[in-house]
Every structure is written in structure tokens, then in C-alpha cells.
Amino acid sequence: MIDYVTLLLLNMVSALVALAFFLWWGLGREDTRHWAPAFGISGLVATVAGFAMTFTRPIPEPFSMAYGEMSILLGVLFLGAAWAIVCGWNLLPLGIYAFFAGLVAMVIGVRFIHLSLTPMPLIPGAGFLLTGLGGVCAWVVLWKRDTRALRLAGALVMLAAASIWAFTACMAYWSHMKVQPPSNSTTSWVRPSTFNVPKTVLASGIEQSMQGHGAWYAPYTYCSMPTATWAWFSSSLTSAAASSLPHP
Numbered sequence: 001m002i003d004y005v006t007l008l009l010l011n012m013v014s015a016l017v018a019l020a021f022f023l024w025w026g027l028g029r030e031d032t033r034h035w036a037p038a039f040g041i042s043g044l045v046a047t048v049a050g051f052a053m054t055f056t057r058p059i060p061e062p063f064s065m066a067y068g069e070m071s072i073l074l075g076v077l078f079l080g081a082a083w084a085i086v087c088g089w090n091l092l093p094l095g096i097y098a099f100f101a102g103l104v105a106m107v108i109g110v111r112f113i114h115l116s117l118t119p120m121p122l123i124p125g126a127g128f129l130l131t132g133l134g135g136v137c138a139w140v141v142l143w144k145r146d147t148r149a150l151r152l153a154g155a156l157v158m159l160a161a162a163s164i165w166a167f168t169a170c171m172a173y174w175s176h177m178k179v180q181p182p183s184n185s186t187t188s189w190v191r192p193s194t195f196n197v198p199k200t201v202l203a204s205g206i207e208q209s210m211q212g213h214g215a216w217y218a219p220y221t222y223c224s225m226p227t228a229t230w231a232w233f234s235s236s237l238t239s240a241a242a243s244s245l246p247h248p
Helices: 007-025 033-058 064-087 092-115 122-136 137-141 147-177 199-212 226-245
Strands: none
Touching: 007 033, 007 064, 007 122, 033 064, 033 092, 064 092, 064 122, 092 122, 092 137, 122 137, 122 199, 137 147
């Protein structure tokens, strides 16, 4: 299955940077309709890709849940912001929704670090924490939008989160462009239920994948079919083909 978390990461970076610029140069001005396309595009990509990841789960748990569901929440918030900006509505009600979405993102960030889900859990953990902090405090910035210090603080938090996700996205794109030979691994994830792969084989392959790729980027350590799984699948196909041939 295709792993498209790189798309989610790059879109989130663009969305957070656009939000940071909007907080400093757009919020509080009379006409902000020219900001709507930036919010609408990033919101649409985040929502569609997030729903796809949540329902298809191209990467194992808990990464599909963390990245997929958080992308949905980010996407609908940005779509709502684009709609409100075009209509000239107050953005404060969106801050209420953003508070709970940000709270969940902070919980995910803490769990990434607490459970050491990757060999370097501080990187994705800090990204989720900073992004969630922006959501939790969004209602304050929208309520006191004339206070330049609050807007500046919010913009800096968004830029800090965007820098972490930008680094993660660059490492992910760099790693995903490396083509692995079929004898070692493939670039798609195959679930145990698809080919009835034994759980012991799958688990050992995941450990090998983690050791081989490192963990600049949490889900990427699990995005390749393990060597043991590929060997098992190849041998199964060979046996099935041989058994179907007529005996001389």
C-alpha cells in the first residue's frame, strides 16, 4: 500500500506557515478574503488525505491514528477558517473546536515521548506538542486579536512547529526516494490479514526495518515490507506454482 504521510507532512508545514503569517499580517484587518485560498487548499488536502489514512491505514498503529486523525482535525479547521474568512464571520467559534483538537494533539505528543514509539521520540513528540499548543491557545489569540504580543507569540509557536515538521518531511522524502531491491524490501506495507503472514514473521521484520532505517520520522520506520515477510511470501508463491504443475 502506498505510504503518503509525506504529503500530509508537507501540507501541514504549508498550513502552519500560512497560519503564522495570517496571525501577524492578516488577523484583525478589515478585508482578509485573499487569505481564504491558502486556508482552503491546505484544509482540503489535509482532510482528504487524513480520511484516507484513517480508513485505509497504510502504516501500522498507532501512527495511522496519530497522523491520520490529526490531519482530519487540522483540515476541517482550515476549511472552516477559509469559509469564515470569505463570509466575513468571526473566527472565535473555530477557536473552541481548535482547543479540543489541540488538546488531543498534545496528548499524542506526550505519549510519543513517554512510550518511546521511535528511537528519537522527541522530534515527533515536540511537533505534536507545539502544534497542539497552538490549537489550545487559538481562542485566546482570536479573542484578543488586537493584542500584537499574543499574535506574535502565536505566530512564533506555529513557525516552531512548522520547522520541526519541515525537517521531518525532508528526511521522509529523502528516505522514500531510495529504491530498495525486491530481495530486501518493497515500498509498500502489506498487512498480516492480506496474505495471512504469521505474526512472528511480521514482528521480526518490523524490528529489522527499525534498525535499518533509523527514526528521523516516526512512521517511516514501518513503511517497508520486512525482509522476512517478503521471503515468506515469495516462497509461498513458488510452492503454490510448483504444486500446480503436472508431474511428468
